[in-house]
Amino acid sequence: MAGITIGVDVGGTTVAAGLVGPDGQVLEHAQAPTHARGEGRALDTILDLLARLQDSARARGVTVTGVGVGVPGVVESDRGTIGAEIHHVPELAGVPIRERLAQPLGLPVFVDNDVNVLALAEWMWGAGRGARSLVMLALGTGVGGGIILDGRLHRGHAGFGGELGHVPVQFDGPPCICGGRGCLKAYVSGTDIARRGSERLGRPVTAAEIFRLAAAGDPDADAAVDEVCRALGAGLGIIVNGLNPERVLLAGSVAKSLRPLEARLRASLARHSFEGARASTHLEILSLDKAATVRGGAALVHYEIQGETHHDDVRRRTTTS
Numbered sequence: 001m002a003g004i005t006i007g008v009d010v011g012g013t014t015v016a017a018g019l020v021g022p023d024g025q026v027l028e029h030a031q032a033p034t035h036a037r038g039e040g041r042a043l044d045t046i047l048d049l050l051a052r053l054q055d056s057a058r059a060r061g062v063t064v065t066g067v068g069v070g071v072p073g074v075v076e077s078d079r080g081t082i083g084a085e086i087h088h089v090p091e092l093a094g095v096p097i098r099e100r101l102a103q104p105l106g107l108p109v110f111v112d113n114d115v116n117v118l119a120l121a122e123w124m125w126g127a128g129r130g131a132r133s134l135v136m137l138a139l140g141t142g143v144g145g146g147i148i149l150d151g152r153l154h155r156g157h158a159g160f161g162g163e164l165g166h167v168p169v170q171f172d173g174p175p176c177i178c179g180g181r182g183c184l185k186a187y188v189s190g191t192d193i194a195r196r197g198s199e200r201l202g203r204p205v206t207a208a209e210i211f212r213l214a215a216a217g218d219p220d221a222d223a224a225v226d227e228v229c230r231a232l233g234a235g236l237g238i239i240v241n242g243l244n245p246e247r248v249l250l251a252g253s254v255a256k257s258l259r260p261l262e263a264r265l266r267a268s269l270a271r272h273s274f275e276g277a278r279a280s281t282h283l284e285i286l287s288l289d290k291a292a293t294v295r296g297g298a299a300l301v302h303y304e305i306q307g308e309t310h311h312d313d314v315r316r317r318t319t320t321s
């Protein structure tokens with residue numbers, strides 16, 4: 001049994017960590033600016049937070065059984081090594097983070113992509129509970145995905161499984177930071193919504209402002225928001241037709257802004273998916289709290305440590321229901 005675990009979420013500006021109970025409840029939360037110890041020293045920040053949480057676990061008289069870390073990039077999870085594609089924390093590229101953390105901590109450490117672990121947490125404790133398959137799409141500054149198929153996290157052959165922000169929704173579309181063209185992210189990330197909206201409005205605006213202006217009836221902002229709905233509908237069409245998962249969960253700041261526009265988003269999805277596939281896939285926009293990402297790391301520990309037990313349990317539940 002995994003019991004009490006520590007979940008860590010590494011972001012470009014903040015590292016958050018927490019002591020998490022076996023039911024996914026965050027018992028204690030700690031966070032620090034990613035580069036609190038200076039540029040290029042994210043690993044030291046992570047170690048500081050872990051030491052702090054180990055101390056409080058000791059003070060509470062509880063035993064920590066493992067540490068799970070979510071990072072904003074591709075991970076070779078078998079080796080616990082971060083790949084070259086890591087956004088906003090370049091100093092972690094190629095770092096064997098499992099080894100680097102496990103030695104000083106004396107605990108098992110697991111590392112995976114941040115949206116993969118978010119998918120695991122929602123599957124274990126949240127909106128994905130009991131589902132045999134689900135896709136998590138996180139729409140924030142960037143766009144990431146996590147895929148669970150038949151009770152298993154689908155990491156892909158080299159860790160790229162779930163990189164749904166970089167599926168093309170327009171093959172000759174605008175260039176994307178990944179080097180591709182017309183990626184979903186190039187239309188629906190907060191950064192890209194702000195950039196494309198600013199061009200349309202002729203002045204610098206944030207993604208949140210564009211959604212506010214559109215709601216207030218500004219026609220240019222409405223056109224910008226409409227493009228977001230159309231692009232995301234096409235992206236969701238890839239997921240619904242390509243995987244036909246039981247549930248698709250949308251999270252992140254952009255997803256929250258899209259809540260009042262859900263009908264428009266669904267209309268766009270209808271243009272890009274089979275009716276039968278769409279009807280059988282439950283789409284939901286989540287409002288996750290700040291603790292959700294920390295729960296992700298904890299869910300990864302449970303998935304890895306008691307993985308087989310849990311999978312058997314899910315299989316039993318889904319085959320008998």
Ligand SMILES: [Zn+2]
Nearest residue numbers: 166176178183
């Ligand atoms: Zn891309």
